[in-house]
Amino acid sequence: MAPDQRTVPRPFPVMTGLGGLLRGELTRWFGSRGLVHLVVWTALIQGLLYWDTVSSTDPLADWRGFDLLIHLWWVAGPLAAIGVAQNALIEERHNDTAPWVLSKPVTRSSFVVSKIVSDAGGLIVIAVVLQAIIARIWLPNSEPAVGLPIRAPDTGRYLVVIGVAALVIVLFVAMTVFLTTVLPWRAPAAGIGLIAWMVIWSAPNQFIEEYTIGGLVTGEIQGGTMKPIAEYLVFETPLEPISSLWWTAIAAFAFTVASALVFRREQF
Secondary structure (H helix, E strand, C coil), X not given: CCCCHHHCCCCCHHHCCHHHHHHHHHHHHCCHHHHHHHHHHHHHHHHHHHHHHHHXXXXXXXXXXXXXXXXXXXXXXXXXXXXXXXXXXXXXXXXXXXXXXXXXXXXXHHHHHHHHHHHHHHHHHHHHHHHHHHHHHHHHHCCCCCCCCCCCCCHHHHHHHHHHHHHHHHHHHHHHHHHHHHCCCHHHHHHHHHHHHHHHHHCCCHHHHHHCCHHHHCCCCCCCCCCHHHHHHHCCCCCCCCHHHHHHHHHHHHHHHHHHHHHXXXXX
């Protein structure tokens, strides 16, 4: 006699419905929303790279070539992550769509995780991976207006830099979604995210350098010095402090788990 399928426990009941939610969210990202992001990101990053490399004749430019690409990722990536993620849950609340979605066979944890994964994944693919591929194709073949030709980076190091840029986006998406589970308003969540971004960038003490991504991206905000992650790619120096990567990954995971736990208690 065949066993009753209704009595077979699901492998991850906490994540029930995650697959369907992800498909829905990713369909939005790789539809009209994704097209808009692709146009904007390509115009921003490739446009600035072209202007700085081919058009600008300023010999004292602070960032050039792949160093500028890394800087643009650090500036625009967290800002975009905060801007996108602050709407992930708040928009669902204001439109009263969250109760309707949660009336389906999905869990609240799946609902939150799908938002984090889809928003981070969409930004990573469009703003980081595709822009990295485009820049890698044309930058080494360009003729700079001033200075030496831009050398193609080592593939392994380039992939590591792409991974770091992706990790930064995951961190800020997860942190912002967590803030919106605690604070039901956009402005405070975005404001706290921006403060965190500035503190990490400035890395005012050794703790921030070693236990956040600040150790790899810190540098003069107005230019003049290269970020450690840029030196790793351009000058092939060691990637230090490596601890900042591990702690950043742990923080992103912790924010994701905390978001799911807090949202499970929200009343509609």
